[in-house]
Amino acid sequence: MDNEKKRSAIFSKGLLQSGELYQYLLETNVYPREPELLKELRDMTATHPRAIMATAPDAGQLIAMLLKLINAKRTIEVGVFTGYSLLRTALTIPEDGKIVAIDMNREAYEIGLPVIRKAGVENKIEFIESEALPVLDQLLEDPGNENGFDFAFIDADKINYWKYHERLMKLVKVGGIVVYDNTLWAGSVAMPEECTPEILREGRQRTLEFNKLLAADPRVEISLAPLGDGITICRRMH
Ligand SMILES: C[S@@+](CC[C@H](N)C(=O)[O-])C[C@H]1O[C@@H](n2cnc3c(N)ncnc32)[C@H](O)[C@@H]1O
Numbered sequence: 001m002d003n004e005k006k007r008s009a010i011f012s013k014g015l016l017q018s019g020e021l022y023q024y025l026l027e028t029n030v031y032p033r034e035p036e037l038l039k040e041l042r043d044m045t046a047t048h049p050r051a052i053m054a055t056a057p058d059a060g061q062l063i064a065m066l067l068k069l070i071n072a073k074r075t076i077e078v079g080v081f082t083g084y085s086l087l088r089t090a091l092t093i094p095e096d097g098k099i100v101a102i103d104m105n106r107e108a109y110e111i112g113l114p115v116i117r118k119a120g121v122e123n124k125i126e127f128i129e130s131e132a133l134p135v136l137d138q139l140l141e142d143p144g145n146e147n148g149f150d151f152a153f154i155d156a157d158k159i160n161y162w163k164y165h166e167r168l169m170k171l172v173k174v175g176g177i178v179v180y181d182n183t184l185w186a187g188s189v190a191m192p193e194e195c196t197p198e199i200l201r202e203g204r205q206r207t208l209e210f211n212k213l214l215a216a217d218p219r220v221e222i223s224l225a226p227l228g229d230g231i232t233i234c235r236r237m238h
């Protein structure tokens with residue numbers, strides 16, 4: 001089995017006691033309420049060799065609820081891929097809302113773009129093809145962006161999560177929310193290293209380090225929700 005198939009087999013089960021339980025959750029509570037165009041984008045992504053990277057639909061549903069709870073208008077997304085979480089966000093924020101969406105690879109974004117256009121929400125998205133860190137630093141050069149965002153969703157290279165966090169603690173306003181994806185890394189954070197499949201080991205180590213730093217960060221309230229692949233919700237306190 002090649003590495004992509006191995007990853008897919010590991011991640012697609014979700015984190016619950018069984019794959020059947022995860023399917024139950026998706027089929028009873030998530031898919032019936034998923035907007036039609038999001039389903040279309042999810043179906044288009046399913047044939048991509050790296051489809052497993054798309055944000056889990058149950059995580060997307062929670063993101064939409066969080067956006068509504070805080071009336072988010074200006075948001076940041078790091079890690080777009082084909083655009084599942086991006087479209088979810090764009091469909092949720094108001095007509096005059098804006099998303100700065102950063103990904104170093106535009107190719108996958110182009111796959112979802114026709115659906116984003118069909119949904120009539122492309123005007124809310126500023127897609128930037130770049131490494132994320134310099135873009136966040138550039139945003140910080142404009143004092144108008146400090147405390148200027150309501151929400152951020154981070155779903156990219158795990159090695160930089162803490163560096164993103166340091167920037168986001170200046171970009172996102174007090175009371176704003178930052179959500180990090182994959183904070184349970186297929187459950188590997190609770191496995192002894194020697195029992196962890198090789199393809200998960202590096203991500204496991206990065207995730208353990210990040211989770212430890214976040215748990216000790218007095219600037220945020222946190223909740224690690226065990227849905228999707230684990231998402232940590234941070235509310236900036238000061
Ligand atoms: C897990 S996928 C994002 C999934 C997406 N949220 C969705 O709903 O489909 C991770 C993405 O992060 C991007 N990425 C990885 N490292 C990056 C970096 N340093 N800067 C910007 N994008 C990066 C990859 O190109 C990839 O598209």
Ligand SMILES: O=c1cc(-c2ccc(O)cc2)oc2c(O)c(O)ccc12
Pocket residue numbers: 007011052053054055056155156157158181182229
């Ligand atoms: O299997 C993966 C891999 C990633 C990943 C790897 C390297 C990067 O620079 C970014 C992302 O992300 C994943 C992901 O977000 C997911 O939900 C499942 C699997 C993977």
